Amino acid sequence: MKRYPLFTKHILAFLLLVTPSIVLGQQYIIKFATIAPEGSTWMNVMKEYDQAIRSESGGRMGFKIYPGGVQGDEIDVLRKIRLGQLQSAGVTGNGLTTIAPKVRVLDSPFLFDSYSEVDSVYSLFNDEFSAAFKENGFVNLGWAEVGFVYVFTNSPVKSPSDMKSVKMWMWEGDPIAEAAFKALDIHPIPLTFNDVLTSLQTGLIDGVYSTPYAIIALQWFSRLKYMLDVPLADAAGAVVIYKKKFDELPPDLQDILLRNGHKYMAKLTKISREDNKKALQTLKSKGITIIEPSSPNILSTYDNIGRNARRLLVGKLFSEDLLNRVEKVVYDQRGHNGHRTK
Amino acid sequence: MKIHLSAILLSLLFCGCIQQIALNSIGDLMDTGFSVLNEEQDLNIAEKSIASDLKLLETVIAKDPNNTHYLLLATLGYSSYALGFAEDDSVDRARLFYLRARDYGVRILRRNPAYARASGKNVDELRTALSTFSDEDLPAIYWTTVAWGSYINLSLTDPEALADLIQVEAMMEFVLDRSPSYFYGGPHYFLGTLYGSKPKMLGGNPDLAKHHFEEALKVNGGKFLLTYIFYAKSVAVQTQDRALFEQCLTIVDTTSIDVLPQARLANSIAKKKAHMLREKIDQLF
Numbered sequence: 001m002k003r004y005p006l007f008t009k010h011i012l013a014f015l016l017l018v019t020p021s022i023v024l025g026q027q028y029i030i031k032f033a034t035i036a037p038e039g040s041t042w043m044n045v046m047k048e049y050d051q052a053i054r055s056e057s058g059g060r061m062g063f064k065i066y067p068g069g070v071q072g073d074e075i076d077v078l079r080k081i082r083l084g085q086l087q088s089a090g091v092t093g094n095g096l097t098t099i100a101p102k103v104r105v106l107d108s109p110f111l112f113d114s115y116s117e118v119d120s121v122y123s124l125f126n127d128e129f130s131a132a133f134k135e136n137g138f139v140n141l142g143w144a145e146v147g148f149v150y151v152f153t154n155s156p157v158k159s160p161s162d163m164k165s166v167k168m169w170m171w172e173g174d175p176i177a178e179a180a181f182k183a184l185d186i187h188p189i190p191l192t193f194n195d196v197l198t199s200l201q202t203g204l205i206d207g208v209y210s211t212p213y214a215i216i217a218l219q220w221f222s223r224l225k226y227m228l229d230v231p232l233a234d235a236a237g238a239v240v241i242y243k244k245k246f247d248e249l250p251p252d253l254q255d256i257l258l259r260n261g262h263k264y265m266a267k268l269t270k271i272s273r274e275d276n277k278k279a280l281q282t283l284k285s286k287g288i289t290i291i292e293p294s295s296p297n298i299l300s301t302y303d304n305i306g307r308n309a310r311r312l313l314v315g316k317l318f319s320e321d322l323l324n325r326v327e328k329v330v331y332d333q334r335g336h337n338g339h340r341t342k
Numbered sequence: 343m344k345i346h347l348s349a350i351l352l353s354l355l356f357c358g359c360i361q362q363i364a365l366n367s368i369g370d371l372m373d374t375g376f377s378v379l380n381e382e383q384d385l386n387i388a389e390k391s392i393a394s395d396l397k398l399l400e401t402v403i404a405k406d407p408n409n410t411h412y413l414l415l416a417t418l419g420y421s422s423y424a425l426g427f428a429e430d431d432s433v434d435r436a437r438l439f440y441l442r443a444r445d446y447g448v449r450i451l452r453r454n455p456a457y458a459r460a461s462g463k464n465v466d467e468l469r470t471a472l473s474t475f476s477d478e479d480l481p482a483i484y485w486t487t488v489a490w491g492s493y494i495n496l497s498l499t500d501p502e503a504l505a506d507l508i509q510v511e512a513m514m515e516f517v518l519d520r521s522p523s524y525f526y527g528g529p530h531y532f533l534g535t536l537y538g539s540k541p542k543m544l545g546g547n548p549d550l551a552k553h554h555f556e557e558a559l560k561v562n563g564g565k566f567l568l569t570y571i572f573y574a575k576s577v578a579v580q581t582q583d584r585a586l587f588e589q590c591l592t593i594v595d596t597t598s599i600d601v602l603p604q605a606r607l608a609n610s611i612a613k614k615k616a617h618m619l620r621e622k623i624d625q626l627f
Contacts, residue, residue, distance in 0.1 A: 037539075069541025069542075217544070
């Protein structure tokens with residue numbers, strides 16, 4: 001019996017020694033959710049990001065990652081963030097509309113034609129867009145571009161007027177697609193994401209829009225024959241953290257999180273661009289015909305449609321002033337009165 | 343047995359018709375060897391034996407390249423090896439072995455001219471081509487599809503690999519239609535895994551996946567324990583149903599590997615995987 005107090009003392013001493021490191025090791029866990037599945041480029045880079053912040057913070061901070069949409073779609077995830085169940089997410093399209101609508105000027109219709117144009121705008125407007133996230137309670141940890149989105153069809157679209165005979169899908173509730181197709185004077189069929197493949201099979205739709213990589217991952221390509229080589233948009237994406245959670249972090253951890261966020265999301269964007277390039281080759285090898293616009297006039301027509309479509313979004317997602325400033329950067333870089341010449 | 347087989351191989355391999363007799367003998371031994379291995383419960387012995395048997399089998403195939411039986415053994419052998427002994431430790435090794443398994447299987451299937459023409463093309467053409475196969479071809483289609491699907495699952499950064507997923511789905515649907523109970527309900531738990539691993543938004547269907555797993559469990563009476571592993575890893579994780587996840591693992595833990603002697607090895611692998619999944623539970627939920 002007398003040995004117990006001594007034994008207890010030893011246990012207490014041991015606990016005192018180890019407890020600080022245990023507590024420190026679990027001090028700041030950031031619950032992060034993404035639709036990207038385990039094993040995808042997205043998740044691979046996200047894991048590198050996690051390793052980097054764990055290492056630099058001496059184990060004081062790390063992500064708990066929920067991949068593959070197990071926490072629901074982006075809207076579900078953002079709701080869970082506001083409820084405090086999660087703190088961070090990968091957001092694109094509809095998710096961005098919810099938390100920073102003006103940022104969607106980045107994926108507005110027929111705006112960009114090259115990555116150098118994209119990079120210029122992201123670089124020049126980064127502070128303004130980051131402020132937009134903060135106004136709505138989020139901090140942008142890094143841009144994670146999804147990539148150029150193209151129109152895929154079952155009949156060749158050689159000019160914008162050919163688009164009118166396409167039974168085009170539109171992601172239900174997507175204001176960008178709605179504006180683009182309105183300016184093209186076509187009437188898309190709104191469907192949820194998971195109804196698209198079946199609807200292509202039954203013929204309810206015979207045209208969709210997607211990045212080259214995503215159209216393969218979703219297997220939609222198997223029901224389509226043509227791709228129009230004029231980017232409909234450059235789909236934006238970002239990794240964000242709830243500002244309340246970010247503000248709880250000590251300044252050194254905030255710095256580690258932001259610095260590595262920018263670094264690894266830049267890496268992710270670079271690899272995503274390579275993945276999309278490889279996907280384009282795969283699509284060609286699988287029999288998808290790439291349609292190049294046959295004349296500068298046709299390209300100019302798409303440019304004009306784009307200008308009109310973007311103005312349909314003014315007041316809904318972003319201001320005319322912001323749009324004009326973004327367009328000016330693109331047009332100045334492009335020359336030729338802002339018309340693409342490819 | 344390995345020394346015995348190697349001796350036969352070395353002494354007789356280069357001697358005309360004797361060579362053929364030797365190859366047949368080796369083939370019979372390999373066949374028996376694989377059956378015996380399926381009953382092995384020690385994972386270390388099984389891993390080493392399968393690895394050396396597979397290399398021997400490849401030597402035999404090099405000498406008898408059109409032998410369907412050997413090609414099929416190589417397909418299921420490499421696929422099983424990847425599942426049991428590679429994919430939990432090294433994705434790269436698992437991809438290599440699944441791809442090798444698939445390629446042996448495809449060599450069998452491409453002997454059917456209709457399949458050779460349709461493979462890689464429109465999925466409707468593939469379905470038509472598949473209908474020209476007989477029931478005897480089902481094992482080759484099944485094991486090729488298992489290897490191919492598993493390879494794609496580990497190759498999500500490769501668009502070329504991903505593009506074949508719809509073909510894989512069509513091939514397993516064909517096997518399901520012809521022989522839903524094949525290999526302890528394999529077509530059911532394969533499709534259950536496929537539909538249960540993706541979010542709804544990306545084409546997943548947890549209800550359909552559950553249906554397939556329940557059908558597989560009816561077929562194998564819950565005795566082929568890998569079914570529970572696939573159920574836990576796909577549907578339970580995707581729907582964040584921790585209770586289902588733990589229930590599946592508990593069944594695997596508490597069921598004797600002797601419940602199905604001819605699948606003792608697969609059940610031992612299931613127990614190993616259950617242990618690894620349990621250790622990851624707080625990361626997954």
